[in-house]
Amino acid sequence: MISEGGSFMRGMLIGGGFCVVITLLGHIKVGHEHGISHEHHHIQAPDKEQVKKLSEAERVELSQSMRVYCIILVRPKDLSQWAAVREIWSKHCDKVDYYSSEPMKVFDSISVDTNDMWTMMRRAIQKAYENNKNEYNWFFICTPSTFAVIENLKYFLLQKDPSQPFYIGHTMKSGDLDYVDITGGIVLSIESLNRLSAVFEEPEKCPEQGGLIFKMAEDKQLAMCLKYKGVSAENAEDSEGKDVFNTKSVGSLIQEAMAKNPQKVVEGCCSDMAITFSGISPNVMHVMMYGVYRLRAYGHTFNDALVFLPKPDSDND
Template identity: 75%
Template sequence: MISESTSFVKGVLLGGIFCVLVTFLGHIKTGYWTKVRHHEHHHIQAPNQEDVSNLSEVERVELSQSIRVYCIILVKPKDLGHWAAVKETWSKHCDKAEFYSSEKVKVFDSIALHTDDMWVMMRKAYKLAYDHYKDEYNWFFLAHPTTFAIIENLKYFLLKKDSSQPFYIGHTVKSGDLEYVDGEGGIVLSIESLRRLSKVLEDPDKCPEQGGMIWKLSEDKQLAVCLKYTGVFAENAEDSEGKDVFNTKSVGSLIKEAMSNHPQQVVEGCCSDMAITFNGLAPNHMHVMMYGVYRLRAYGKSLYLSMTQIKKNEDLVKYNFKLFLSL
């Protein structure tokens, strides 16, 4: 009997090991761990002062009008407080913003996706956005409800970028061999990237809808895996000084870090003057950000973030943003 029990236990263990190997090989087949050609992410910078000053007024107007940003905000019922704050604050500055929710919620208009799996939500949202708006918008910005975005700064960053090229932009992170844009800071896809993504979404071998049995990647990593098969790679967005503009933390957290690391230069050490996103904000903090970015003015000064006057007001924008951060 002891011998039979021992054999049974050994059989269970061997069977378990075999299942692990099969699952692992299955991941390799579907591409989770397949090495796609070596690529180090690029560091894409915002236009510098010389780039902008060399543009004529007509060119600036044409460029600003050609940048059409569609905002996708992924939400769940538990996010109602943040949902309301985003709806009342920064999302109004998108050319169009829509909320994609895990289920239908009566109190807010949204596109119900009927799933609470974040990766399935993301891929469904991207597919619907492409099918409905591929001819109307050339940049697609995806954010979580805890993110605050300054869309004018995003448009400034994209001022001289060609949306017909496969841009996949945000705050990049490296995980093993995989480089991806961290969804906490927001994700920007050009229309060309979204076009390629919409095609690979239909290929379950390269871009499966469900994660593996053992290793389940986060939705932002899953997105990077699918995009790599189309030749689209994560690219880190920076200002002209090399500072990140997509932030995965709140202003408060970044200021605290700067006070510890750069006590003599808290504002300069905290964040880029042309920051595009901050994350981890409570709903009331979003309203504070809205006041600081769009309404707070130094006495005798006028803060007007028109894309046609971005160069003229650049120093004023920096001054007001620094003043807000120093409060």
């Protein structure tokens, strides 16, 4: 049995809740355009009925245009989570590469030869950009404790132009700096990476090594470098103001929702357009995979206008 903490009920809540997540995509309105400021904007997916009005050719073209390259930062201590991510949700990326702190024989990875998380992230981004900048328009960065629904990410980005500087996730504030928390995952457009690659060549603005005395977290360092090139952190929310990039596990969010309003656990827990959850153990990842992609109610049909599938040889679940 797949469980965590021996709780059968929790597993049922997770599975049932994520069946709702993947099927209720039609309640989001068109959101605001990106603006460079420190105010958090609602960044919303298109209306489902509008998408249905597109011709079949337009739908196919739109579906195929959404290409996400996944960058997953791993260390030796992450092996069990790494194995789970490798077998589960990462197959839904159009391409995924694991960037490791040191050479690893267990799984294929690209070594960046450093234990410093900022240097690790920076080198991973540089390698990913150099090798994939002409093939992918969106880049998603996370750690192996993250569970991501890539289809929801693609649907969420439909109204966004990757040729614009665009940097989203779950935003946090540190003094005057807004940054995207790596715990919930980070999404950058290709234009953001174009600018980031340029500032990497300016060590006085974006050093590879952080301060010798006070080290800044890697997600804050990233925000500082992007800020120099006019790319500000944007909080991704649904039309009701709920976060879609979550820095907590679904179990924690369900518990919080039950404590606040036991009559509305699913509604109070998570967005219908949830993209990520964090702090997920390998066992719970398997439960979530079941709820998101496999569990279906017999007799119900799911007629989403768009289908997002990575390339045929990706072994997509």
